[in-house]
Amino acid sequence: MRSRNSRLGTAAALAGLIAGTAMAGCSTTGMDASDTITIALAANPTGAFDPYRNREFGISEVAPFTHDSLLYKTPEGEFVSRLAATWKADNTSATFTLTPGITCADGSALTAKDVAAAINFASDAANASWAYGYYTPTAPLTAVGDDASRTVRVTVAQPYGYLLDTVGLLPILCAAGVKDPDSLANRSNGTGPYVVSAVSTGETIELKRRDDYAWGPDGTTVADAPATVVFRQIADETTAANLLLSGDVNIANVSGPNSDRVRAAGLDSADAYTAAAWLNFNQREGRATSDRRVREALVHALDFKEVIAVSTNTHGVAAEGLLVTEPAVCPTNAVAGVLPGQDLERAAKLLDEAGWVLGSDGKRVKDGVPLTLGLRYWTDRSELERPTAELLAARWKAIGVGIEPIGENVGGLVKTLYQTGNFDVYLLGWDLRLGSQFIPYLSGPLPPRGQNFMALDNPEYVKLSAEANATTPPQGCDLWGKAERAVVNDFDLVPISNRVTSLFYRGVTGQLTPVEPTSLRATQ
Template structure:
């Protein structure tokens, strides 16, 4: 049975990214504040680490959803084939200890003694089965085209312990993608339904209790030795148990951190400032916090490019950025902003439409949207009404930003209604072709190729392109960039991004530091919280 994939979100900085997308792929995640690494307090073994998460991950199948909450819990129970150093961007070992890319052939050699949580050996053919599940378009995994190229085919040689991935064409950042793709063990591949509320991975922890909507409990695995660059579960201070607690309200999460009801949570805005002054440990990772998308589907007001451009010109994006980030952010420079950034540069500042409400109003006039006596524009008897969605874990600053956007749209005659939704509901709405016109959805990845399926290709629900974007200039630039090796194509990748931004297909407007605070614990957050970096502190 097909399942609906979900894009990786970072509406309030927390992660990917990945992924995603998406990616647990960025940021040095250095710590600061009280209880830093190597602090005088020392480490405690056998403790419980409680992580606050703003939304429930829903279906726990790690290959069928890429929302922030699911991607966070996936890290505890599953491993990718390789890792990426959060500071240097260099590829390191994980399930694979050796790798080689020759043209369209990728060969990876698995480490010895790797076992799944159920005790079975991880074989090369089992890895190939997991990869081929993603590459089969019938399965509708959101990671197809994001973390593994479309058309790729995997095979495994159990005798040699090698996995071979054959690509249809060269992929400049193929290993970066594989560093974000969780590998599912045979028990999960044989019965996908079993993964909804259980795990079947090789990761350092195993899910032992699932209480959807409330908490998820993970138990440490003994004998795990195949973490990034050989990290193990024998390290001093690793928690014996991890409890992931669903805490939707950010202020509540902040209070729980201060009272030691939580050991970690991602908090932004005024609550982050409050935690900062308390001296708590924090690990920070840069992330896009504000990214505006339009629904291009037929029948929506935003299917009209003039409406999309007018809605963009009506917004004072600099002011909006300041409000959403509580004055602590900046304008993004690239769409793939997670560290280590594969293609640094600036695709944004020279491409964003300028704030010009008069030009926006004139554009709507030309498009036939006339202003009525009530101040709302109409066309063919239909009001210019838009449904605007944003994620509720942006906190009070997100609410204030949404109110500002609605106010500026109403000033040009647009009847805008803002709706705050949790991550699960929001992704279900936009990816299920639901009722929306504008959405704030922040995709955080480190390499521009990981964004391609979200910015082009089949529209949802048939593909990952949930906005139904069709931009020929972007597609042509992507095709050209994909033929170049690694960073050689960066200028072309950035030009591809610029074509989308200039056309108001996507509007990036805020970047900030995703701040994950720790109480009684320290950890690293290079994009996502890394389970093997957690250390419980004696207080």
């Protein structure tokens, strides 16, 4: 079973939306096979269509349609050509030779220097791009383009074995977009097979096919691809399921009982695991959760089997490690034998040791201040987030902890994690496939200077992840496993469950796990 970014239908991981107002409510049933397909997303990536500065867009399912990367990685883990016709890499450098004739959405030719400038922008920590550390190393990087030879050479200041898995897969923003982000307010400027043609914020995003596109994976064209792709915002999974069944939507993620009834109707699907109930603990100074004893107590208060059942609606499994999205590089089991079982006596003892005294009213207090924690969850991710948060709150109240569950849409999530930092526990799963992608989130500077929104300071993780980062797989896989276990053992990030989500589709075929835009074909 493959894992997929869960934002199709919300994803993250992440991860919409308008066919022009005329398309927003009409059925796709009976359409010309080359005309239009409609994809349901739970959250509209607001703001500019900027894959570097706008996290909401960068992690959305819209971005792969509009922005290409140098390489394409197949679901089986093989690299094939995309913008780059040839490439070579080791743990100090990589060289990419561009396919000739590539153009941007604004009509300009894509040059090697343009690609180098995009890579340098995304990999410069000073630019605070969300792509830093995700699609780039955290080590200093330099990219140089030679237009005469169409080559882009990337070098790192210290050994790093995953240049193809990061820089090679970085969405490339064309030169005008790098220089002028305001130009991306209502339009895209990448080299992808589609370009944004119409936007209705909070409703739909319409993409039009670029008929001159001929540099997809292994030279794929879009000659038979749908002329129009509509991303339609559908926040409610029940509604998404209904629209699938009625033929008004071609592709949507559906989980839990809704998936059962859609499957019973005979629709095709691709099943995958996505992260479900994961606990992210805020360790900023002054937060109760900065105390390891408090974090461990909260974990001891939970019956994991109960949490798994609720967070997946019995359509899931216990989390094994931090890497969920396939093909994962160095998947490990960082959970088995590390996380404790439910032990209410131990939980109470830990809170006592931390100075949180249980009062006659059943609530814990320290120095006259009640132990009240803010528990936040991402409403766009799944309908199961709220009942999971309510279960956690009930179990933590039973050990004297006051809990305030707060649901947030994607805009609220970004504001909380990267602006205010106002949370104690965030119920948020991670859908990553590469250990190095965790580094800026689990170490380093806090927002806005960095991505470390939990304010983690785990020296063992920093040491082990740095050592693992310098290796090439599979040599470094054991080190990545040890680094992950250091995080879980400290109760910094606690993965509990992964749920099965089903990507259902009708009237369309193609590579759907994950969606590869050039492969899509309308069949209605």
